[in-house]
Amino acid sequence: MVIDDLNAIAEKEQAARKKTVIRCCMAAGCMSSNSETVKKNLEQAVKDAGLADEVEVRGVGCMKLCCEGPLVSVDTQDALYEKVTPEDALELVKTLKGGKTKVKRGDFNHPFFKKQLSIVLTNSGEIDPERIEAYIAADGYQALHHVLRELTPKEVVEAMVKSGLRGRGGAGFPTGLKWGTVAKTQSAQKYVICNADEGDPGAFMDRSVLESDPHSVLEGMAVAAYAVGANQGFIYCRAEYPLAIKRLQNAIKQAKTLGLLGSGIFESPFNFNIDIRIGAGAFVCGEETALMASVEGKRGTPRPRPPFPAESGLWGCPTLINNVETFANVPPILRKGAEWFAGIGTEKSKGTKVFALAGKITNTGLIEVPMGTPLRQIVEEMGGGAPDGGKIKAVQTGGPSGGCIPAEALDTPVDYDSLTKLGSIMGSGGMIVMDETTRMVDVARYFMEFCVDESCGKCVPCRAGTAQMLHLLEKILNRQGTARDLAKLEELCDMVKNTSLCGLGQTAPNPTLSTLRYFRKEYEELLQPDPFGPGRNGEAKKSQLATK
């Protein structure tokens, strides 16, 4: 494979483009609403209408507005059809010849679409994720070629540093710095791992990227491997995402066939292979050291850092671990330049961030906005506020490691530092909206229960501490708690936060702490008077017991 071959594939693909393209969403959300049959019926209807030469029915990745699925768009009409049933297919094809349809029409000019800025999701909902030719026609693998033929590994790392990209997995560690550390470590064998173990309940960005544009992740990983000097990559994907795994396997096979993965890529001495490792349902495996243990086929328990994976990771070799979205950002950065990327976002958080908008909100789905976009714009303008005239009470970001941001703080810009200041975190990008009917103590209990279940059991503060905190939260919820229980809960939060071994334990108290910070009243309303009095006063104790 040389660049001419790549360009030839792209040209052939563009030449084969038909006049009209009907796009049908084939991501997991819409597929569960039967979009596969919709696509089949559309194809049949096009054939029956004799339009097969002019009209292409294309299965594409996520079209973002998941709540209205299955989604179908017709590019010549600039139309988006929502909640399309298999029976509607015939009617939709008739509209191509000027027919009318009663199918609900969406609006591409709605802020939900208008205010988005796509970098990672550029191809999502546009190209067929199951065909590598489609990705190549959208400038795919150009960045890899540019890097392999024109840049030294050092220059690639410098470009990443200059772009200001920070890890999209949640912690926000500067990507260039991480790559530089792995590149500097001397070793004959190095690895690149893509963390696709998106365990946060309420987050589905990584799944959508893998389902909609798997090749961008593969290309990003190959570029990273070249920059750090690795020849083997792993993608660690959750078993709960069968479609993403299938599309990844397919993508890897296609890339290997074309020589875009394997040995001597673009006739350079660079070799790179990618294997998929399937998780088995353990949230803690999203933590990098636990993830590596799991890739090695062991129980996914974390270990203390340092040594960091960049120095000693998989089988003791230097290992680069990045999130799906981080890798997907790499090809556009190298194609369009680090300066272009650094020009988007805020001073300390560059680029865009993909969020999965869900919960009590009118428009649920996938959005990509520049860093620094106010939460209010995301939730109220793009998301359309709470459904049925409800009032938004809080927005939860960062899953079980994050916190609840109250409605009063909705004007905060979304970037790593502002969210941390509010006691939440950016997290991987799950954004769950809660309205007035949601009880915040119950939310805290929900997340604590999650952490109890998912604690690996290796360190005591997390294993025992989370169980005790859950017990206290349940006691308070059952109206049996007192002010002492609340004080003890806060004490435990502090202890678990400061003494746990890994990220899971260190962040487990966050949902409780943030709800305590902003919704303390809800806790206090549930408290019972202390039968032993407010202090250790023996008299108060006696008199109160006597009145009982």
Place this chain on the structure above:
Amino acid sequence: MLPTLLHEKPKAADRVMQHASGDKRFKILEAHMKKHQFKHDALIEVLHKAQELFGFLDDDLLLFVAYKLKLPASRVYGVATFYHFFTLKPQGKHTCVVCLGTACYVKGSARVLEAVEARAKIKAGETTPDNQLSLLTARCIGACGIAPAVVYDGTVTPRQTPETALEHLKGWISNGN
């Protein structure tokens, strides 16, 4: 169960091998291990395949995997029990997985689960006595845009309510007229 088996290891291994020789599925599993060159790090992949073939992982099966991959039985058992995805108990004919991810939870998936539990007279994680239905919960299946979601026999179904869920399970629960 396993520690006692371990105690008489040579005998247990012999017995498992003999038991395995008569079952074609063990051969398929062994071929899968061979594909991974019997590498230790393929353990999770092998267990995935084993569960796919047998439906659940019983002690004999775990011993077979341990023996073939040349791993201590404790390690195989440890991994199998660590991950939620692996089950050591037989599953019912049908499965119903209620997603309890945050988005589903705030939209009322707990009520769906309660309704199913009450109707099937089992708790989450259990199987009905007639082996028809296994009721499971998931931490998040990533279908948050269409919450609350329930997976019936592998098919993700959007926007469930207690009523639609019970309707769906009608044929699967013997007393669910």
